[in-house]
Amino acid sequence: MRRTTLLDLAFVLLLLALPLISFGTVNDWALMWLVGLLLLVVGLLIPPALRLRKPVSDASEYPDVEEEPS
Amino acid sequence: MEGNQLPSGLVPWLIALLPIVVLLVLLVGLRWKGIEAGPLGMITAALVALLAFQTPLETLAVAGGKGLWDAVFILYVVWAALLLYLVTVRAGAFEALRTGFMGFSRNELFLVLAIGWVFSSFFQGIAGFGAPIAITAPLLIGIGVRPVYAVVIPLIAHTWAKMFGTLAVGWLAMLNTVEIADPTATAVQTAILLWLVNLLGGLVVAWFYGRGPAVRHGLPMILIISTIHGGLQLGLMYINPILSTFIAGTVALVALYPLSRWQRYAEPATGITERPAMMDQGNGLQPVRVPTAASLDGGSMSLGLALLPYILLTALATLALAIRPINAALSSLRVGLPFPAVQTGYGVAREATMPYSPFAPLTHPGTFVLIAALVSLAVYRAKGCERADPSTRDSLWRNLVKDSVPSSLAIASFLVMSKLMDHSGQTAVLAGGLAAVATPAIYAFAANWIGILGAFMTSSSTASNILFSPLQAQAAEALDGLSQASALAGQGAGGATGNVIAPANIVLGTSTSRIPGQEGVVLRRVLPWTVVTAALTGLLTVLLNAL
Numbered sequence: 001m002r003r004t005t006l007l008d009l010a011f012v013l014l015l016l017a018l019p020l021i022s023f024g025t026v027n028d029w030a031l032m033w034l035v036g037l038l039l040l041v042v043g044l045l046i047p048p049a050l051r052l053r054k055p056v057s058d059a060s061e062y063p064d065v066e067e068e069p070s
Numbered sequence: 071m072e073g074n075q076l077p078s079g080l081v082p083w084l085i086a087l088l089p090i091v092v093l094l095v096l097l098v099g100l101r102w103k104g105i106e107a108g109p110l111g112m113i114t115a116a117l118v119a120l121l122a123f124q125t126p127l128e129t130l131a132v133a134g135g136k137g138l139w140d141a142v143f144i145l146y147v148v149w150a151a152l153l154l155y156l157v158t159v160r161a162g163a164f165e166a167l168r169t170g171f172m173g174f175s176r177n178e179l180f181l182v183l184a185i186g187w188v189f190s191s192f193f194q195g196i197a198g199f200g201a202p203i204a205i206t207a208p209l210l211i212g213i214g215v216r217p218v219y220a221v222v223i224p225l226i227a228h229t230w231a232k233m234f235g236t237l238a239v240g241w242l243a244m245l246n247t248v249e250i251a252d253p254t255a256t257a258v259q260t261a262i263l264l265w266l267v268n269l270l271g272g273l274v275v276a277w278f279y280g281r282g283p284a285v286r287h288g289l290p291m292i293l294i295i296s297t298i299h300g301g302l303q304l305g306l307m308y309i310n311p312i313l314s315t316f317i318a319g320t321v322a323l324v325a326l327y328p329l330s331r332w333q334r335y336a337e338p339a340t341g342i343t344e345r346p347a348m349m350d351q352g353n354g355l356q357p358v359r360v361p362t363a364a365s366l367d368g369g370s371m372s373l374g375l376a377l378l379p380y381i382l383l384t385a386l387a388t389l390a391l392a393i394r395p396i397n398a399a400l401s402s403l404r405v406g407l408p409f410p411a412v413q414t415g416y417g418v419a420r421e422a423t424m425p426y427s428p429f430a431p432l433t434h435p436g437t438f439v440l441i442a443a444l445v446s447l448a449v450y451r452a453k454g455c456e457r458a459d460p461s462t463r464d465s466l467w468r469n470l471v472k473d474s475v476p477s478s479l480a481i482a483s484f485l486v487m488s489k490l491m492d493h494s495g496q497t498a499v500l501a502g503g504l505a506a507v508a509t510p511a512i513y514a515f516a517a518n519w520i521g522i523l524g525a526f527m528t529s530s531s532t533a534s535n536i537l538f539s540p541l542q543a544q545a546a547e548a549l550d551g552l553s554q555a556s557a558l559a560g561q562g563a564g565g566a567t568g569n570v571i572a573p574a575n576i577v578l579g580t581s582t583s584r585i586p587g588q589e590g591v592v593l594r595r596v597l598p599w600t601v602v603t604a605a606l607t608g609l610l611t612v613l614l615n616a617l
Binding site: 004007008010011014017018019021022024025026028030034036037040041043044045046047048050051 | 102103106107108109110112113116127130131132134135138139408409410412471472475476478480482483486
């Protein structure tokens with residue numbers, strides 16, 4: 001799956017997590033807020049997990065990374 | 071923060087510090103991107119909460135949900151600002167802005183100070199939530215500032231306006247959180263500290279532009295603007311703190327015109343050979359195009375049309391925020407999600423909120439930016455200005471999603487981490503530890519560092535004030551020789567200064583400048599200024615406390 005698709009998926013998971021956690025905890029529906037918490041954790045772990053799949057970007061791709069002149 | 075049994079001592083304090091250490095090591099030390107470092111900082115905070123702070127899973131879930139909700143406030147600005155940026159780029163408006171600004175003044179330092187300091191501060195006077203950075207960073211890039219500095223400059227330069235900007239929301243938060251014995255003295259001391267922050271902000275912008283020669287060349291302008299910003303804000307503390315930053319920011323904006331007519335700032339500066347903040351310094355980066363007679367005629371777009379989104383934005387924000395009846399009517403629509411009361415095994419309790427931190431969409435800066443972007447898009451399309459981005463075949467909307475999602479994930483992770491640390495008691499242990507080992511003078515010095523910690527954690531001076539004003543007031547009560555006004559002034563100034571290093575704000579800047587992943591580079595550039603400013607603010611607080 002493409003990186004951008006996975007990041008979009010992570011974002012959707014966060015959007016889903018928010019109402020599940022709110023309504024689950026307010027109404028004491030443990031399964032609902034647990035699913036919400038799980039979606040939150042999975043959603044936020046996708047970006048660092050992608051780091052394992054793709055080698056670290058070369059700093060040279062960013063023209064501003066070089067140090068300031070002293 | 072009262073009524074709990076949180077552990078005290080060095081070991082719990084170091085454990086509570088662990089998530090911040092992990093975040094800083096990954097971001098600054100290992101140069102990870104915010105989107106990768108943030109989630110691991112969050113996981114560390116969750117593990118510390120579970121294993122060392124007796125935090126139940128439900129409390130973690132509620133904290134996570136509140137963190138996501140907090141992110142909505144910032145993400146709304148990020149998405150709208152990126153849309154505005156894309157609309158402006160595709161219409162070729164930045165080219166027109168660049169030539170237009172250069173026609174206004176051919177002095178680059180003047181333009182950098184005007185946009186990065188004066189305009190961003192003006193904007194903080196009427197709209198917060200990161201909008202000043204999101205709006206001015208692309209403009210700075212438009213006049214040839216390197217993207218990293220285009221983030222760093224407004225990030226630092228407008229931070230003085232955080233406390234009393236946006237209709238003094240940070241000050242009102244402090245007033246609502248603690249019973250202030252002498253509000254005028256507290257406001258005055260805060261304004262004195264913020265004047266220092268403002269002056270140091272102007273000086274460092276000139277330093278970034280061209281080191282010592284630029285500071286010398288820009289000094290008269292810096293002193294004039296700082297006197298207007300800081301001095302007027304200070305004077306207005308006795309009359310109307312709520313509008314103080316808005317008025318000071320507006321007067322400074324107006325003062326740019328006579329300054330631009332002054333020969334010193336109308337023509338290019340001489341003697342500034344080293345310009346690290348600019349792209350045309352002979353390092354292969356894109357050079358600034360010197361305007362030709364033809365380009366000064368306006369090219370394909372007039373300056374007025376190029377400025378349309380910014381004029382709209384200013385008019386909408388001023389109308390909705392500064393005119394009280396309109397503001398009251400628009401603020402009546404508020405939406406939010408409820409969360410139940412939760413607590414930890416150590417008795418750290420958070421009350422039920424129905425709803426939590428309600429969102430007022432009609433007065434939110436994101437709405438003004440969104441309207442400005444959509445109206446501008448319609449106008450540019452009607453005038454046939456819009457063209458596809460040559461670097462991509464994606465549509466405007468696909469580009470928007472592609473640019474916004476990574477920064478949204480990073481911002482969400484930082485704010486979830488912040489709420490986890492708050493709800494588990496880690497933040498209270500960190501602040502309490504600092505307060506516990508202090509004498510009055512040391513505490514006066516440390517007060518603004520606590521404010522900085524709060525803003526670093528929450529990316530908001532208002533949230534920092536809500537979080538730590540009670541602690542500052544308690545410290546003043548417990549320590550003979552520490553005035554409440556000085557402790558709270560330190561909190562206010564620190565809460566403003568800490569926004570400079572807040573990861574969510576940095577991500578907001580890198581995303582709207584389209585340099586995602588360079589959060590560590592930005593952090594390394596702003597960190598020295600923050601430390602120096604905090605140290606000088608601390609010394610000034612000690613002095614104010616002794617008077």
